[in-house]
Amino acid sequence: MSAAPATSTALVWFRRDLRAHDHAALSQALARHGRVYCAFVFDTDILDALPSRSDRRVEFIHASVLALHGALQALAARGGVPGGGLIVRHGRALDCIAALAQALGVSEVLVNRDYEPAARARDAAVAxxxxxxxxxxxxxxxQVLLECDEVLNRQHQPYSVFTPYRRAWLARLDDGQLAAHPVEPRPGQLAPPPVPERLPGLEELGFARTNLGTLALPTGQDGAQQLLRDFASRLSCYHEARDYxxxxxxxxxxxxxxxxxxxxxxxARLAWPHAARGDAGAQVWLSELCWRDFYFMxxxxxxxVVSQAFRPEYDRVQWDDAPALWQAWLTARTGYPLVDAALRQLHQTGYMHNRLRMVVASFLTKDLGLDWRLGExxxxxxxxxYDLAANNGGWQWAASTGCDAQPWFRIFNPVTQSRRFDPEGRFIRRYLPELARVPPAHIHFPADMRPQELAACGLRLGEDYPLPVVQHASARERTLMRFHFLKANAA
Incomplete structure (x- = not known):
């Protein structure tokens, strides 16, 4: 690392980059300035817009900020000089960062780039x-490997189809793109907060504890490393196991x-050498990281696309206004066990398996005929x-309104998906205990059971578990007509 000017001071503003290693903005600050402060803002413009005061994400961020504070202090202590740590504020980021930068007398504020429209507007206002x-x-x-205009087609335009984008992305990716940004402060370079910092508790931010602590979700940079090591042992099987x-x-x-x-x-470094040697699991995992960059782009x-279809003609799709169907989906009472189990997983844990996100989204838009924006x-x-780029991209893919979307005439059958990816019904039974006694032959669609079979299981359809709110075959035909009508009127 080249010597930084001894007298200049910088402020690194952490946002969605809560770690003290391989950090672009922090690495640049240490290379360019003699003294570096670090800050995080619990931004009220974001927090006040959340619909619930009990939000696992806020608790995850809070725990990760506490861990980052300690990691920065430990990083500074390695040089033999106490220091480091985070300056933490609770308020509007626009106000807090400008005031803090002025009070600290810094010459530069450094951040890692955010690609969401609201974040871009915020950063422009702060700048x-x-x-x-x-x-x-x-x-x-x-936060990406290749961004914005780094992967363009031969006409120097952004791609709208994933497969050619992936080929170009892989051609551009190299060891330099994957190299870590060094975070190696000299003694005394990481400045401590100007006054002893007491980080606010979760309750002081106006939020309550959730069930995050009971979930198998470790927080902070150490938690990430724990999960990364575990995944490394399973990487080669990723392509076979990821859909179940x-x-x-x-x-x-x-x-x-x-x-x-x-x-x-x-x-990406975990997968890169294995993918180059032909490991199928590593190749598929690298492709998933490519999807992430694609949707950011x-x-x-x-x-x-935040509020409109990527393909403008699909803004004319006539989605149904069906409050009862929306409530059935919302409360995980559709009568399709895989769909209902997936939604219960989401509500109970804040997580939904990726295959099930596609199934659930397809069911909302193609079986129930409801606007993808409701589910999004x-x-x-x-x-x-939740990540705006990936969430929006995934929902528009399922609804056939987005870039490189699932063709509108290809519609997931929720029962077929259930039989294929949860053949014994183990996942279904985990989240729908009322179906625990239903045999594997019927767990995917109990509505097909005969009265004597229902009685043997002690299951009362319509009471213990709902009847199907739609029939897939007729719902599929309605969706095909919906899109045929759109095409006919556009011609």
């Missing part, structure tokens, strides 16, 4: 406020990638790993 104070503002690529919700097949790293307690480069170039907002309220 403007800092410029008025004579303070520089810089943002750095950290009753198996331990996925990485469970999504929330850590969302809040940056895990570096995306470290996640789409959101950056097409911010209208519900996921946004409940998913621990």
């Amino acid at each position: 403007s406020a800092l410029a008025g104070l004579g303070i520089a503002f810089s943002s750095h690529k950290d 919700p009753a198996r331990k097949g996925v990485s469970y790293l999504s929330v850590h990638l969302r809040f940056g307690t895990l570096s995306i480069r470290e996640a 789409i959101l950056w170039h097409h911010p209208r 907002r519900h996921f946004a309220e409940h998913l621990n790993d």
